[in-house]
Amino acid sequence: MSKQWASGTNGAFKRQVSSFRETISKQHPIYKPAKGRYWLYVSLACPWAHRTLITRALKGLTSVIGCSVVHWHLDEKGWRFLDMEKQLEDRESFLEHWHDAAGGIKTAKEDSSKSFAAIKNDSQRFMVDATNEPHYGYERISDLYYKSDPQYSARFTVPVLWDLETQTIVNNESSDIIRILNSNAFDEFIDDKFKKTDLVPAQLEAKIDEFNSWVYDSINNGVYKTGFAEKAEVYESEVSNVFEHLDKVEKILGDKYVKLKAKYGEDDRQKILSEFFTVGDQLTEADVRLYTTIIRFDPVYVQHFKCNFTSIRAGYPFIHLWVRNLYWNYDAFRHTTDFEHIKLHYTRSHTRINPLGITPLGPKPDIRPL
Structure with a gap:
């Protein structure tokens, strides 16, 4: 990387x-x-x-x-x-x-x-x-x-x-x-x-692979294609593509939330969040692979890679809810996320992008409460 x-x-x-x-x-x-x-x-x-x-x-x-x-x-x-x-x-x-x-x-x-x-x-x-x-x-x-x-x-x-x-x-x-x-x-x-934990259950494997394919190209790798672009026209094309596909994820999660709310009732937040995932109604590899980009988006990619149409917290309420659910309710996500490493690495290691090596303090906080 x-x-x-x-x-x-x-x-x-x-x-x-x-x-x-x-x-x-x-x-x-x-x-x-x-x-x-x-x-x-x-x-x-x-x-x-x-x-x-x-x-x-x-x-x-x-x-x-x-x-x-x-x-x-x-x-x-x-x-x-x-x-x-x-x-x-x-x-x-x-x-x-x-x-x-x-x-x-x-x-x-x-x-x-x-x-x-x-x-x-x-x-x-x-x-x-x-x-x-x-x-x-x-x-x-x-x-x-x-x-x-x-x-x-x-x-x-x-x-x-x-x-x-x-x-x-x-x-x-x-x-x-x-x-x-x-x-x-x-x-x-x-x-x-x-x-019992299976991140790629057989009945969802094809859907997971399909989801991963466009998430990888347009979001996971898309932020890099945006941030490391060395011509303005390349940057503009790539950043537009990133947000087009974030819109796609937002719609998937938004539709999922509406269905879960109808199933469990608006007040049963715990049951809604227990099935609030990108593919199917359980935690899968699709969530793991998307999470590692989304958790870095507001702290790093918005400013450092110029992915600044909006932030996740300001512009994508369902993605924002999804990422906070993973972070706060699953130790495997929270305990392996180190915002200090994330911020210092990008801003101190990419000297062509950030020649002075000054690390922004925001956003505050790194992730909002659930």
Whole structure:
């Protein structure tokens, strides 16, 4: 994400294609399910990596698959961890934290709008700015790519799903990783209550895939095509497309709310919200994939990527209700959302867009109460 892109000759944004596309299953000749064998490397700022953290928590895999978090500041060498000296001091604390049964990022803040001025790009706050890399003492995500393939020559993206046994990347495509995590491959290692969670139920799979396809192109990736456009006509076309498709989501959710209100009555908000999702009447992968863009929209994309026709809170009442429902009523969403990482990453790492590196304090609050 972020610097993992290139601009074409027409000034349009081009996203890199992921290189590692293996899966994990009992039938796979190499990558078989096991507790503690696999490790997830993520950025809390990156919406693609955020998908995998949410899915990991929803599926009860926080004690099965460990996790490391890179620093929010993406410099010219890519994503980095904290320095080796600090890593060694905090190894046990680190492992205990990332196998926390709640699956939460304990440092995530509900309101990051107080002050950023004193936070430097080289800040070394353990478990706040980043974690260590506990297995090899690596300083960079790039080290994992070179360990997997010494001839690797593309950009170093997150998320990374890593195999500690073969010491290689299994997969670095977020859409694949969340399907792997959602599969029943790890069911023998999780509590029974999580086995009921299926983010891609068979009866909804076709609808989820169809929804994901246009949401990805026009919203998830659409904000990037807007923000990284290098010609005015490209920007204007892309930003119009983003809001055209937000309008489409708003209508879907608006129609859904009307039906649920008729079903349960206007006053039974709890029952309405228990079925208030984008596809079907249950939480699915479609909600996870859309959420990571919408939760960043008002804090970052409105100002930083110039997606400023309106904000979610001002212009889309049903999307606004939907995103707050996920954030406030589901720990997997709230505990993996770190507004400080999100705001600092975009505004400090994209120097062409924001050369002075000043991080806006608003909107206030980052997310409104439900």
